[in-house]
Amino acid sequence: MASTVSDRPGYGQLLRTPGVWTFLLPGFAARQPFAMLTIGIVLLVQHTTGSYGSAGAVAAVSGVSMALFAPQGGKLADRFGQRAVLLPGVLVHAASVGALPALALADAPLWVLFLAAVPTGASIPQVGPMVRARWAALLGAAPGRPASPLMSTAAAFESVTDEFTFVVGPVLATALCTGVHPAAGLLTEAALTLVGGLLFAAQRSTQPVPRGAATAEAPHRSALSVPGVRVLAITFLGIGAVFGGMQVSLTAFSEEIGRPGVNGLLYGVFAAGNMLAGVACGAIVWKSSPRRRLIIGYMALTLAASGLWAVHSVPLLAGLGFLVGLFIAPALISGYTLVDALVPASARTEAFTWLTGAVALGQAGAVTVAGQLADRQGASTGFVVPLVGTALALATLLALRSRLAPRASGRLVARGVGHREPVTVD
Numbered sequence: 001m002a003s004t005v006s007d008r009p010g011y012g013q014l015l016r017t018p019g020v021w022t023f024l025l026p027g028f029a030a031r032q033p034f035a036m037l038t039i040g041i042v043l044l045v046q047h048t049t050g051s052y053g054s055a056g057a058v059a060a061v062s063g064v065s066m067a068l069f070a071p072q073g074g075k076l077a078d079r080f081g082q083r084a085v086l087l088p089g090v091l092v093h094a095a096s097v098g099a100l101p102a103l104a105l106a107d108a109p110l111w112v113l114f115l116a117a118v119p120t121g122a123s124i125p126q127v128g129p130m131v132r133a134r135w136a137a138l139l140g141a142a143p144g145r146p147a148s149p150l151m152s153t154a155a156a157f158e159s160v161t162d163e164f165t166f167v168v169g170p171v172l173a174t175a176l177c178t179g180v181h182p183a184a185g186l187l188t189e190a191a192l193t194l195v196g197g198l199l200f201a202a203q204r205s206t207q208p209v210p211r212g213a214a215t216a217e218a219p220h221r222s223a224l225s226v227p228g229v230r231v232l233a234i235t236f237l238g239i240g241a242v243f244g245g246m247q248v249s250l251t252a253f254s255e256e257i258g259r260p261g262v263n264g265l266l267y268g269v270f271a272a273g274n275m276l277a278g279v280a281c282g283a284i285v286w287k288s289s290p291r292r293r294l295i296i297g298y299m300a301l302t303l304a305a306s307g308l309w310a311v312h313s314v315p316l317l318a319g320l321g322f323l324v325g326l327f328i329a330p331a332l333i334s335g336y337t338l339v340d341a342l343v344p345a346s347a348r349t350e351a352f353t354w355l356t357g358a359v360a361l362g363q364a365g366a367v368t369v370a371g372q373l374a375d376r377q378g379a380s381t382g383f384v385v386p387l388v389g390t391a392l393a394l395a396t397l398l399a400l401r402s403r404l405a406p407r408a409s410g411r412l413v414a415r416g417v418g419h420r421e422p423v424t425v426d
Contacts, residue, residue, distance in 0.1 A: 014153045023134055023203045028161065029196025031127040033093065033189050034356070035169025037062060037120070038363060039247050039267075040185035041100070042371075043177040045113065046251070048104045056248055056371025058113045062121030063244070063364025067357040069122040071224070074129060074353030081210040082130045082349075083201045090197030093123035097190035101183035121360075125197050129352030130207075132158050132336070136348055137208040151340065159333040160278035166271040170247065174264035208349070223351035227403040228342040232335050233358040235298065235397045239328060240362020241389020242305065245370045246270055246321065247363075249308075249382030252374035253317065262314060269318045273325030281333050290334040290341075291404045297331035298397055302390040308383035324386070338404055362389060 015021070038059045045055035077085045096119040103116050135154040173185035223229050247267065254263035288296075304324045311317045335355060343351040366389060370382035 011153065011157060014150050014157060017138060017150070019206050020138070023131060023200060023206050024161075026196045026199035026203070027127050027131045028165070029192045030090070030125055030200050031131070031162075031165055032169050032192045032196070033097075033124045034128070034360070035165040036173040036185060036189040036192075037097075037124065038244065038367060039170045039251070040173045040177065040189055041117070042248060042251060042367065043174065044101055044104050044182045044186060047177075047182040048107065049110070051375060052248060052252055052371040053368075053375040054110055054371075056367040056369075058110070058117050059244075060364035060368040061114050061117040063240075063360045063367070065118045065121030066124045067361035067364065070124070070126050070129075070353040070357035070360065071350055073126050074350035075222070077126070077130060077133075077210075078208075078347060078349045079210060082133075082207045083204060084210075086125055086127075086130075086197055086201040089123050089125045090194055090201070092119060093125060093197075094190045094194040096120040096123055097186050097193070101186050105183060124360075125193060126349075126353045126356060127197065127200060128158070128162060129349050129356055130200075131161075132352050133208050133349040134206050136340070138206065155337050155340070156278065156281050156333055159281070159329055159336065160275060162278075162332070164275050166243070166274060170271065171264045171268040174267070178260055178264075223343050223347040224354055226342050226351075228338065228405070229351050229354060231397070231400045231403045232338060232342075233354050234400075235294070235331075235393045236335060236355050236358035237362035237365075238298070238301075238390040238393025239331060240359040240364070241366040241393075242301070242324065242328060242386040243359065244363035244366025245382060245385035245389065246324070248367045248370040248374060249379055249385070250317075250321070252370075252379035252382055256379045257314070259314075266314070266318055266321060270321035270325040273322035274328045275325075277326045278329035278333065281330055290337045291401060294331055294334035294338070294404075295394075295397055295401065297327055297334060298390060298394040301327040301331060302387065302394050305383075305386040305390050308386060309380050311383075312380065342404070365389075 015024075041059040041062060042052070042055040045058045046052055049055065073085050073089065096116065100113070100116045100120055103112055108116075132155075135151070135158065139148040139151040139154060173189065176184035176188055224233075250266045250270070251260075251263050254260050254266065301324065304320065304327055307320055308317075308324070311320055336352070339348065339351050339355070366385045370385045373381040373384070
């Protein structure tokens with residue numbers, strides 16, 4: 001199903017593409033909110049209220065707000081340019097995140113925290129989708145220019161970067177909240193967003209040409225009008241359920257055994273499995289289609305998540321968490337790769353934000369349910385949430401897989417890193 005070749009375009013060649021470092025470095029800092037925000041809210045609100053259910057609910061409000069507003073931000077970025085969306089967005093987000101700890105530490109009522117969480121989540125800058133859109137602008141197909149074989153290398157690299165943020169972000173937020181101050185995680189997130197977002201927005205030469213600036217273009221269709229994008233958005237809810245369920249359940253488990261500091265280690269091991277799998281996917285030339293890899297990845301993810309609830313020791317939980325993380329990256333990479341075959345370039349940022357928003361929405365639901373279960377039944381029951389989420393997403397994927405067919409037969413799509421070939425439907 002896969003092989004490696006020595007002459008394929010690799011990460012080194014990708015990172016030598018002129019201009020990429022101008023948006024990669026600030027983009028890495030600016031995409032930390034998605035990794036730090038949920039766990040930062042959970043730890044802060046649990047500290048001030050003593051309830052994982054309340055903490056999960058506040059985090060869920062921010063996640064739902066992100067899921068609802070992110071695609072609209074993607075549409076605006078496609079139409080008016082990334083800079084026009086980012087500049088006000090990072091300022092609103094930094095101010096909103098700064099207000100949330102002040103309210104929580106002042107023992108504000110829960111409904112006030114809910115209200116504060118709305119702009120906090122709605123204003124999360126969608127830097128990950130914007131970076132992917134910049135790669136597409138640099139390397140993707142354009143009039144008079146074929147797509148570069150490095151395009152699929154970029155897809156794998158972005159997944160690795162996403163997973164690395166989920167190694168660094170939650171561990172950093174947990175260390176700051178438990179070792180410095182309960183509000184330190186969120187305040188650091190706000191600072192990274194502000195500095196990284198403004199620097200990223202300043203890189204105007206690499207941003208895609210806004211659709212509104214085009215002189216002659218066909219009427220725009222929303223990315224969500226593509227059936228395959230809707231299927232991918234539904235299936236990405238399951239990935240969000242894994243992230244949210246693991247964050248809350250690992251935190252509750254660590255508190256339950258009297259070792260709160262081990263939470264960061266456990267989540268870091270889980271995220272490290274995710275990142276390493278992403279690196280491995282970038283070293284393989286896949287002979288199977290992205291759709292088949294997505295289905296197989298979800299099957300493996302569901303199987304691995306099925307044992308989490310029964311594990312009660314730190315080493316075993318770390319090992320199983322690593323295994324769960326190992327199967328997330330192949331599903332994410334396959335889903336994002338399918339976008340290139342399903343969606344026209346003019347709606348690509350929007351398509352990526354629908355998938356990112358779906359992850360956030362799944363995460364929001366998961367932290368709410370897992371928090372309630374942890375409060376009432378203990379930490380172990382919270383681990384049922386990733387299992388149920390992935391199982392439902394897998395069932396949807398199997399039932400609707402025919403809708404993931406590419407836009408046109410014979411169109412070139414990414415099969416793996418540095419490897420492009422005509423689509424075959426399987």
